[in-house]
Amino acid sequence: MTDGTEAFEGRRAAAILGCAGPVLSGGERDFFARHRPLGFILFARNIETPDQVRALVADLRACVDDPAAPVLIDQEGGRVQRLRPPVWRAAPPMAPFGLLHGRDPIAAVEALRLDIALIASELTALGIDVDCAPVLDVPAPDGHEIIGDRAFAEDPSVVGVLGRVAMEAFLTHGVLPVAKHIPGHGRAVADSHLELPRVTASLAALEERDFPPFAALGDCPLGMTAHIVYDAIDPARPATSSAAVIGGVVRGQIGFDGVLMTDDLSMKALSGSFETRAVQAREAGCDVILHCNGDRSEMAAALDGAGMMDGEGARRWCAALARRDDPPAGFDARAAAARLDALLAGSP
Template sequence: MTSLALILGCTGPTLSPEEAAFFRDTRPWGFILFKRNIESPEQVRALTAALRETVGRAEAPILIDQEGGRVQRMGPPHWRAYPSGSRYLQVGGRENGPALARLGARLMAHDLASVGVNVDCAPVLDVPVAGANEVIGDRAYGTEPEAVAAIGRAVAEGLMEGGVLPVMKHMPGHGRANADSHLALPVVEADRDSLESHDFRPFRALADLPLGMSAHVVFTSLDPDHPATTSARVIREVVRGAIGFDGLLMTDDLSMKALTGSFRARTEAAFRAGIDVALHCNGDRSEMEEVASSTPALAGEALRRAEAALASLRPATGFDADEARARFEAGLARSIAAA
């Protein structure tokens, strides 16, 4: 059966009968988990299985934001607290940072895959600049495009080795944002040349990845009237053109306050602009119904990209988790001692 071009969240650690019925009727392409959905490994495994049962697809994507640092939905006591993205370059330098980041991502993938999560909303490829809002901050892998791309590539490869698909975010760049897009609409006034030479470069370097997420950010030199998520000019000329990304492009969360208007208007604007899949995260039933009513079936180029993304998902390679954890801790300790 056809899926809607939609990823949805749920409200708690188990599905209510009403949620399960809604998902069966709506048939979203995938789901996303947050801390409110996480209690224990056994509980998360049961939840991911229940979500997939509602749509009847064993391979249905289940996403999570598991970056490390302050954006980590699965954490202690059941899972390790991973370093923030910035730590890899800080403690490992350009020589050892990528290998350490790859190992950390491989361990994250082991955690995720073991509970049925097969998509991680990482790497963060935003490149912060001085004076920008701290919403990205230490989530970034560095402050130079080349370093961000190197660590980002390592993270993506570590995830994929562990049977988890990466989502690069936030295209075409959130690093200059002057506001937290969860709370307000950021406006970036940098000229196109500056964006091309700085912000776009990590995304261009990783344009072969299967999945990407848009930024709720206005770039005045690209489209002064619309954030990237709802800008046909940004999506078609920059994301698909200058960056060269042909993977599946999803919105950032449509419930974020950077966007205005009804949920119907937000959703329709994103699809008109060229988004492949809408993402709604908070589990609010009335909002989800409005988004779903405005979401098309997954078809055409969006379906091709979705199928290609899932086809790139491979079983995890052989992995001794205990040995890898010991190596990761030793690597962090050695790097910190040498820093």
Template sequence: MSVKALILGCAGTVLSAEEAAFFRDLDPWGLILFRRNCADPDQIRRLVSDFRTAVGRADAPVLVDQEGGRVQRLGPPHWPKYPPARVFARLANDPLHGRALARLAGRLMAHDLHSVGITVDCAPVLDVPVAGAHDVIGDRAFSSDPAEVAALGRAMAEGLIAGGVLPVIKHIPGHGRSGADSHAALPVVEASREALEADFLPFRTLTDMPLAMTAHVVYTAIDPRRPATTSRRVMRSVVRDAIGYDGLVMTDDLSMNALEGSLGERARQAYRAGCDVVLHCNGKLDEMRQVACEARALAGRAKQRAAAALGRIRHVPEPFDAREALAVFTKSLERAESAPSTGFAADHALSL
């Protein structure tokens, strides 16, 4: 049986017998968890273990959206509450300090995730918001300055990798100009190709990162009909060529209302556009079966990209005292809020 180019969710905190049998027969590449799936550390470890047992692969990726701020699936009381990405840009008068804290945040989140068996974090957000855009991105973005987004995004991604967790750069090629929430409707961006180049910059700067997630956004200057996820023109001429990204590309959630057609049609269109793996998140088994009917085997370049991604975390995480690091992180943020220019020394944060 070949691994399928799919990432799927599950309904609750344990795998039902029906879900386990479905995963065993289908063999999706990975599982994505949401707040509904996360009760406490021991429960998550069992859920992760049961999924990997079902598919028969000890290294099967398990993903989660753990950005901080509004998008954090693992939170109090068992895990710290992390700030949104925008906080790190408040240290703009001390860029080295901002990058150090962003890296430390990534390393702390990696510690949390790695300890329960989660190996992929759908972060950092590399979108560049503009004035008047919908707030679906908002403070999830590091900054409205593309160069600052790139610098802080790299720092967080490197912190995740150091802790044995793969980052996912999102939402390629850029969601920051959208005037709608793609969970609810299809955003259409009418900016010129020249203007869009600024949105591409963070992704172009982080082309060495192993995984990327698409944007369900139409860019009329590139393809006036299809959103990036299902547009061969966007995937080939922008993501692969203009940006130069050759890592594994996964779709954003196929069940979002930005996309049209049946779930099977959405999956088929995404594969045809050039996405390596499709993602379905809500854990509804009847919907997952529709996606599975169009599932492709993970083969060719997609298989090579997936293997290369997993290879990035086949190492022992760097030495790390999580308790001390969290104390440093918390105190440093508090000082930055009151007096950023005298915040905690960046070299200390980087040494943890």
């Protein structure tokens, strides 16, 4: 192989893992060096200052002897942002861009590009190169508030249009985006962090409202599953561990060919041992498992079930890397922020 796939196939665990705090312990260093996960994810518990985050990112990559190991974060804006004021910008949620699109689609596209550029510039300054965004879920009127204003709009076509704008802006500014939560979290009436949601909508209803934004971004480099049971597709298993959902819908109907990672395996929506959760996700068709809370005993069990990066997962990961541009030189964050504020305020 000549596309870099051989550097990952059979050499890196098919896992993205969290760590416990702002500095790695000796035990964590040894653990990551021994298991060699594909990459890492940061949360608020890992964030103090820019210099501290940069040092942590470098230490994580040094553990796996890979300066290009992906480091992820959830930096959507609004309620979901790990980098927060006063050190970092208070980014808006995505709903205001959908509202602006209803009034002025051209202004909405410009505003969203600026917002994503600002997010990406903060991430790349820290060495973080993957953002778990955009959210492509279409919220239903009776859906749980866990999605809410994290979504662009209740119109699937608007979600697809703005989702693509966000995806392309991330790539232009040096960050890999993650489309979430495939094949759609908007109808869930429970929070999958706490329990397993079950969606009873018909397949036709899902095809009409929930799947289209993901199909519109079927070429997104990375995607994240939903821990949700869809009765019309597989009433026995959540999407993360369902071959019917992943093979038939995500890879089939939706046509997604990017790296597919699980949502966090430590969420309470899932049951069974962590090894079982990982095995089921990988057997269903997920390329990579995600475990976020930094608990080493849980991570060890999940790694036992995750296995190594295989041919298709490695190919998809290398293809994702090839999509990302170098961050543009000379980006003026202050001017971008001022223009963004004006657009969201309705100024010309």
